[in-house]
Amino acid sequence: MPHILSIPMVTPRAIRVWHRNLVVFIRTWHVNFFPPLVEALLYLFAIGMGIGSYITEIEGIPYVQFIAPAILTIAIMNSAFFECTYGSYVRMYYQKSFDAMIATPLSIEDVIAGELLWGATRSVIYVMIMLPVLALFGVISLPLALLAIPLAFLGGLMFAGIGMCFTAVSPGIDTLNYPAFLFITPMTLFSGTFFPLSILPVALQYFALALLPLTHLVAAMRMFTEAAVTPVLLLHLAWIVVVTIICCIISINLMRRRLIV
Amino acid sequence: MGIIEAKDLKKTFGSTIAVDGITFSVQKGEVFGFLGPNGAGKTTTMKMIACTSPKTSGTLTVLGMDPDTAPAAIKARLGVVPQETNLDPDFTCFGNLFTYAQYFDIPDKTAAEKADELLEFVQLVEKRDVPVDKLSGGMKRRLILARALVNNPDLLILDEPTIGLDPQARHLMWEKLRALRAQGNTIVLTTHYLDEAARLCDRLVIMDNGKILVEGAPADLVREHAGHEIVEVEMSDDVIACLKDLQVPYEVAGDMIQIATESSRDIARILLDRCRTVKVITRPATLEDVFLKLTGRKLRE
Numbered sequence: 001m002p003h004i005l006s007i008p009m010v011t012p013r014a015i016r017v018w019h020r021n022l023v024v025f026i027r028t029w030h031v032n033f034f035p036p037l038v039e040a041l042l043y044l045f046a047i048g049m050g051i052g053s054y055i056t057e058i059e060g061i062p063y064v065q066f067i068a069p070a071i072l073t074i075a076i077m078n079s080a081f082f083e084c085t086y087g088s089y090v091r092m093y094y095q096k097s098f099d100a101m102i103a104t105p106l107s108i109e110d111v112i113a114g115e116l117l118w119g120a121t122r123s124v125i126y127v128m129i130m131l132p133v134l135a136l137f138g139v140i141s142l143p144l145a146l147l148a149i150p151l152a153f154l155g156g157l158m159f160a161g162i163g164m165c166f167t168a169v170s171p172g173i174d175t176l177n178y179p180a181f182l183f184i185t186p187m188t189l190f191s192g193t194f195f196p197l198s199i200l201p202v203a204l205q206y207f208a209l210a211l212l213p214l215t216h217l218v219a220a221m222r223m224f225t226e227a228a229v230t231p232v233l234l235l236h237l238a239w240i241v242v243v244t245i246i247c248c249i250i251s252i253n254l255m256r257r258r259l260i261v
Numbered sequence: 262m263g264i265i266e267a268k269d270l271k272k273t274f275g276s277t278i279a280v281d282g283i284t285f286s287v288q289k290g291e292v293f294g295f296l297g298p299n300g301a302g303k304t305t306t307m308k309m310i311a312c313t314s315p316k317t318s319g320t321l322t323v324l325g326m327d328p329d330t331a332p333a334a335i336k337a338r339l340g341v342v343p344q345e346t347n348l349d350p351d352f353t354c355f356g357n358l359f360t361y362a363q364y365f366d367i368p369d370k371t372a373a374e375k376a377d378e379l380l381e382f383v384q385l386v387e388k389r390d391v392p393v394d395k396l397s398g399g400m401k402r403r404l405i406l407a408r409a410l411v412n413n414p415d416l417l418i419l420d421e422p423t424i425g426l427d428p429q430a431r432h433l434m435w436e437k438l439r440a441l442r443a444q445g446n447t448i449v450l451t452t453h454y455l456d457e458a459a460r461l462c463d464r465l466v467i468m469d470n471g472k473i474l475v476e477g478a479p480a481d482l483v484r485e486h487a488g489h490e491i492v493e494v495e496m497s498d499d500v501i502a503c504l505k506d507l508q509v510p511y512e513v514a515g516d517m518i519q520i521a522t523e524s525s526r527d528i529a530r531i532l533l534d535r536c537r538t539v540k541v542i543t544r545p546a547t548l549e550d551v552f553l554k555l556t557g558r559k560l561r562e
Contacts, residue, residue: 011333013364013366016363016364016366019363020349020360020363023360024351024352027351095347095349095350095351096343096345096346096347097347097349099313099343099345099347100343100347100348100349100361101364102313103311103313103336103339103341103343104336104337104361104364104365104412105333105334105336105337105364105365105366106364107332107333260313260314260315261274261314
């Protein structure tokens, strides 16, 4: 039995699994392309312009601009996390797709790696749909904000890995609700998304920086969309890279334990 | 060397022994069956052969390779029909075959040709562009058989290929399997249907509690373990007393008495004349008689 942190043997065949999900996504584009579009508009109007008409400025920038990176990163988080929790769980448990796949030269490591890559790709697609909307409203700074696209892949991969860890240990699909509302929902609100971290009590600030992945993703994204890059960016990116690698490795090993008996 | 060689093959789940040191070998071109009650270890054995469940101990080679060290190379040459229907509900019949072929690194053009060829083979051409959840149970099983053939496998592994099918669908499935065998394919299958095993298998093993009880050709096993013919008569104390008097060996099977014999005519006459029974059934012995004799009549969960 491989150790939980042992490096999984993933082959290039993982792309086959990624490609299968992409084909299904494109075929059902009409239900996949509109949510990010609508979501971006809803946040902009309800929070940006609604609340923004009272707050007007945070840290010297218009409120609607302040939340633009939050809109992007929440979409990155949700699309990858929910794809690799509920989406992967359905494919694993109800559709038995993973069983069918590992009867071919694909290994379970390839299958899970393909699912993780797909979760990250979904984040990239969502960001690519949202960016023009945000640009149209003039709330992001181009061209630097285009770095949101590679960042979406990295952040997406991180949340895909985190989600897949939960999928691997969840006894049923219902218990996936726990990480969704105990982890994802609070993180959506307390990671420097709609108000700066600095107004939280110091202890909570440290907690957010140490344990809430979205905090680092929002901070990095804000530097891109406001064209205000500082060397701290490297710290945020380093945190994200390390957590991404660890979570992806653990999730593949946990899935192997769950499915190969 | 056989297509599959297993020696003292063992598989445990915690303290449960699923497969308890079995030895068998499957030769090229033969249809080899695994029979046994639920929990006998058939599916676990299939999974070890299919490289989706690692063995606990013993040796196993499939197509001359070790599933522990060369799973991808083995799986590239296997065709697997699982017990559970796991077609991809997000695709049509054609889409299922095409997508599956891609998992074997088959180029798109070849995959498309192969998919259409196989749809014809399993008689699903008119369902080509239908989503799989619109198919009947029999059609789904046929599509799974087609899916197992996309890579022109050297070894087919079928776990309960006709489970839950109506007689028409079963006969069609048998016809396809016989056609595959005629082409020289090696097939390993498990089944609960003993008539199916008798029809299809060149050789088979009967398993129980993780062990192989007997191995051989269906006809030989019937002759060795159940005799030529079976005479059945309704059970009553009078008949039993009568048979005891005449020293005829018999077996009680539920509410019937069974007598295995080389000559059913003689036994039937004795029963009618001397035991004054009214109704006597004579029939050829079948694999089912062997199966029940060896594994008992106790219900398995």
